[in-house]
Amino acid sequence: MYDEFITEINDFLESEKIMKKVNLLQPPDPNLGDFCIVLNQYSKNDDLFSLGNFWAGKLQDIEGIKEVSVFSMKGKKKPIIYLNFIIEDKIRDQLRTQFISQGLKSIFSPDFGYNKINEGKTAVVEHTSANPISPLHVGNLRNSVHGDTLSRILERTGFDVVRIFYVNDVGLQISFVVVGYELVKNRGIKPAIKIDLWMGQIYAIMNCFHTIQTIKNRAKERDLQTDDSYIISENDKLILTNFLEKQLNELNTDLEKLKTVEKLSKNEKITKRDLQWRINKTKDEIKEIQKYQEIYWDLQKRFPQLFETLRDEVSKIDLMKVQGDYLKKYEKNTDVYVTSLFREVVDWVLEGFRWTLNRYNIPFDVIEYESDLTWSGLTEKVIDELASSKYAVKTGGEGIRFSFPKEGIDEMLQNTSLVKKDIPIKGQVPELQLRRENGTALYAAKDIAYSIQKFETHKPSIIYNVISTEQSLPQFQLLFPLYVLGKTEYASNMKHYAYEMVNLQGRPMSGRIAAYVTADAFYDETIIRARMAKRTSDASRGIGLPEGADEWNEENEILRAIALASTRYPLIDKTPQRRISLNIDEELDFKKNPGPFIEYAHARASGVIQTVKERLDIDVSLDIDCSLILDEQIISIVTLLLDLENIILKSVRELDPSIIATWCYQLAQSFMKFYEGFPVLNAGSVELSKSRLLIVKAFKIGLSTGLEILGIPSADRI
């Protein structure tokens, strides 16, 4: 807004033989001045205060400047001198009029809120990708909301975005559900609740049986006398923990010994770290026994019918063998029955996911199955190719391990656009096992193959993987193999969008024990609470319950907007690398959640527009007298609105959609203040009504754009 002054001040600086470009700042309080500069930036003079007064006198002569005041702040060695500029009222008004009228023009143009720098390019966003074994919970939802918002932001910059859900349908976990499902299906039991919720229960129960069986198998290997049932009896527990605690004691004495001597015995060379690792393992094992004894009773109590059925059926079969067998058959796609059974379970759960995600306004373009990738043979091809590189080591059997020597990494940094900061670890990057000794591929290898597949099928110029920060190292470990395979471009353009996990009331959520607040429950609860709040508020305004079918539909739409604002906003308003702790009760208290506040601001704006239309019958065009609306409050709204494009670019650059969320909130806040102080209906004159109405409309456009980026519909009434 103050461009003219910049050139004038630059001219002055030049006449003082200072070759620096002037940098205008904003004083903390508008009463201090319209803009200011820091004198220290331009002069190393010892007596800055006198110089400041001298400059102030000179600069005051610039046309349009009313006054330049000198403000001195104490520094350790020298004072810090600010020169505060106050513009002549008339000039300020002129500048503001111009600023607002030009600003409004660009806000009402169809390009507003877009910056097509990536036009014609494709971006892939892979997100959510939750295992299809239990319902989506609030923890998964953070991933979905971030992934979806990121996609929407990318679209705003011109990208053609492909949203991918990657289904991990090959693995031990999924085989639990498949076997469990087959067992209950054969007994004629059908789901009476939402399918993913039901499968989640089967999963938790089967996981429990499986873990208990694993514990018992380990006991057998150690020649301990436990029985074969799927329950840890008190006797079993006693035998197991006694054994483990004895072992723990031995390990601890070894560790103490190792602190004083180099080696434990002549033959055995064992490191401290190794011992520590074993100690931790043993401790975990002891905890696990206790935990799964409790989980057993807990699940039996919570899901009695499923539990009893599954326990009866499981005791008739060799669970480990059947599971392993099924999994192998599915991986190789050799048994039509098994394959269709897996797909039946997976697709059923995915249908449940889709339904849930749809409520949250989160669409997907593509669903890709890990099994398809496995069957395509690409993984084996990639492993073989990597195995012949100089970084691969054979580890016995068919095992292949991949190493990350410093020279190799340095070479990659030179030949790609990657920089040191992209490496999440200093020093030696740990080796990566690609194939087990028994010949099966590990997840890491599949992921490398999958990355290549993603690039080759969708031809994106960039891929974003939305995955929690826990996966930083494995995500980085993907890049170097890609580079080694000659896929330099791929390595450069695969980005890990990392976000921290969600804690729920101080406790992490676990699918393994079916302890989660499901995304569905969260949504349902929010709708109920929103309806209660709306009815209360309507009643205080004398509005009755909705009667006709249309009104019910309208109410439902309003409630949906409020629900999405209340659920999506708290998941996106904090920077992704911050761990968040959701307190469901607080999020449902609409006074504590900024989401509904933003909706309210939008509804108020819509209300104004509607009422004015009904009662005033005025025509609004851009051709208005902006000199009527030069107030700070209005300037701040327009400034914010015009900032949207920058904000979008910044959020892409920093991979942080919370910037958009904060912007929406600030804008809503700014509008609320405007709303209180600047009535449109009773403005006093038609001209004033018109110009204020234009601001309201501009605000509405801006906020609904922001909300659209956040995937939140905007409500016209609340």
Add this chain to the structure above:
RNA sequence: GAGCAUGUAACUCAGUUGGAAGAGUGUUGGCCUCCUAAGCCAAAAGUCGAGGGUUCAAAUCCCUUCAUGCUCGCCA
């Protein structure tokens, strides 16, 4: 043991290339005869985790240190 992230008001968090410490919630007190009070106004509340360094100037950059979370050789 090593690496990464975080640490700002009682609570939840913003804070742009270093340039005058910011919101909301909560607390206290005001404001509905007037476009929706899920709102607005005012007040109180801070050693920016601690210590050091660089600088005219540090929440911001560098070093040290403390606290919390996550990760680190065949889990997916």
